[in-house]
Amino acid sequence: xxxxxxxxxxxxxxxxxxxxxxxxxxxxxxxxxxxxxxxxxxxxxxxxxxxxxxxxxxxxxxxxxxxxxxxxxxxxxxxxxxxxxxxxxxxxxxxxxxxxxxxxxxxxxxxxxxxxx
Amino acid sequence: xxxxxxxxxxxxxxxxxxxxxxxxxxxxxxxxxxxxxxxxxxxxxxxxxxxxxxxxxxxxxxxxxxxxxxxxxxxxxxxxxxxxxxxxxxxxxxxxxxxxxxxxxxxxxxxxxxxxxxxxxxxxxxxxxxxxxxxxxxxxxxxxxxxxxxxxxxxxxxxxxxxxxxxxxxxxxxxxxxxxxxxxxxxxxxxxxxxxxxxxxxxxxxxxxxxxxxxxxxxxxxxxxxxxxxxxxxxxxxxxxxx
Numbered sequence: 523x524x525x526x527x528x529x530x531x532x533x534x535x536x537x538x539x540x541x542x543x544x545x546x547x548x549x550x551x552x553x554x555x556x557x558x559x560x561x562x563x564x565x566x567x568x569x570x571x572x573x574x575x576x577x578x579x580x581x582x583x584x585x586x587x588x589x590x591x592x593x594x595x596x597x598x599x600x601x602x603x604x605x606x607x608x609x610x611x612x613x614x615x616x617x618x619x620x621x622x623x624x625x626x627x628x629x630x631x632x633x634x635x636x637x638x639x
Numbered sequence: 640x641x642x643x644x645x646x647x648x649x650x651x652x653x654x655x656x657x658x659x660x661x662x663x664x665x666x667x668x669x670x671x672x673x674x675x676x677x678x679x680x681x682x683x684x685x686x687x688x689x690x691x692x693x694x695x696x697x698x699x700x701x702x703x704x705x706x707x708x709x710x711x712x713x714x715x716x717x718x719x720x721x722x723x724x725x726x727x728x729x730x731x732x733x734x735x736x737x738x739x740x741x742x743x744x745x746x747x748x749x750x751x752x753x754x755x756x757x758x759x760x761x762x763x764x765x766x767x768x769x770x771x772x773x774x775x776x777x778x779x780x781x782x783x784x785x786x787x788x789x790x791x792x793x794x795x796x797x798x799x800x801x802x803x804x805x806x807x808x809x810x811x812x813x814x815x816x817x818x819x820x821x822x823x824x825x826x827x828x829x830x831x832x833x834x835x836x837x838x839x840x841x842x843x844x845x846x847x848x849x850x851x852x853x854x855x856x857x858x859x860x861x862x863x864x865x866x867x868x869x870x871x872x873x874x875x876x877x878x879x880x881x882x
């Protein structure tokens with residue numbers, strides 16, 4: 523996989539509680555990205571936030587936590603366009619934003635991670 | 640005794656375990672300077688370095704730790720330095736000697752006040768670049784977590800600021816899912832470093848970053864700085880309270 527020059531950064535914001543087919547939505551999105559051969563995706567969990575519904579997302583002691591989740595995906599515009607229809611279907615409530623980035627370095631080494639797991 | 644005016648600053652680099660006639664080279668050089676009436680000399684031991692042999696000597700590696708760099712520095716008049724140099728060259732052996740012109744502003748007499756710390760200019764409302772670096776939590780650089788090494792590198796290059804984020808799930812160039820597995824001791828979660836500074840300063844850091852990031856993704860984008868401020872008085876008060 524090669525990625526260089528101009529690319530797009532897609533950020534998807536939603537809640538940790540959000541589900542897709544009984545699975546966490548963030549997992550479903552990462553799997554979808556892999557399926558579509560998107561260069562990479564990372565999921566980050568925030569500690570507090572609020573969004574479209576003006577409902578504060580934060581950790582609850584007794585109930586399951588609903589903290590903000592941000593999935594960040596970087597690839598060419600063309601590849602991300604393929605992902606958008608799927609995201610549209612999956613994200614009921616949330617925010618999807620795209621911005622321009624310039625790729626400086628995108629590398630991997632065969633076998634470097636093999637000892638990690 | 641030195642007087643204010645032009646002078647020469649000489650730096651001699653040797654290895655800690657380097658010998659000269661049966662005693663350590665830096666001690667021999669220091670003695671030589673002392674007994675030849677040099678007005679002052681300082682020996683500094685480095686914590687890491689490399690020299691002509693291109694071996695990296697650091698305190699992290701036990702077997703190489705004895706070859707840590709030592710620097711002997713002194714300031715004297717040009718005539719005095721000329722008189723001492725031939726002997727110093729012999730004593731320094733394989734080490735390096737450098738010398739440059741300096742101006743003695745005030746000869747040493749008593750303790751000098753510490754120079755006021757330089758304060759970076761406050762920047763606000765300007766164009767800047769944001770660099771995002773995506774790596775794994777397990778990635779290492781010289782035995783240290785890579786994200787820590789990058790933060791240290793950025794700090795030593797006076798980059799305005801950096802924040803490290805740890806993700807909970809992700810995959811990257813090698814298609815392997817990085818996940819926080821509860822029973823797995825080797826956590827390999829995705830790490831994102833977000834760095835903001837001017838394009839020039841970030842570009843200057845890239846060759847270093849290139850060496851450090853063996854696998855991962857580095858992207859650059861435009862951002863507008865709305866506010867970048869630091870309250871010096873508050874920080875100083877906090878430091879005093881800690882003492």
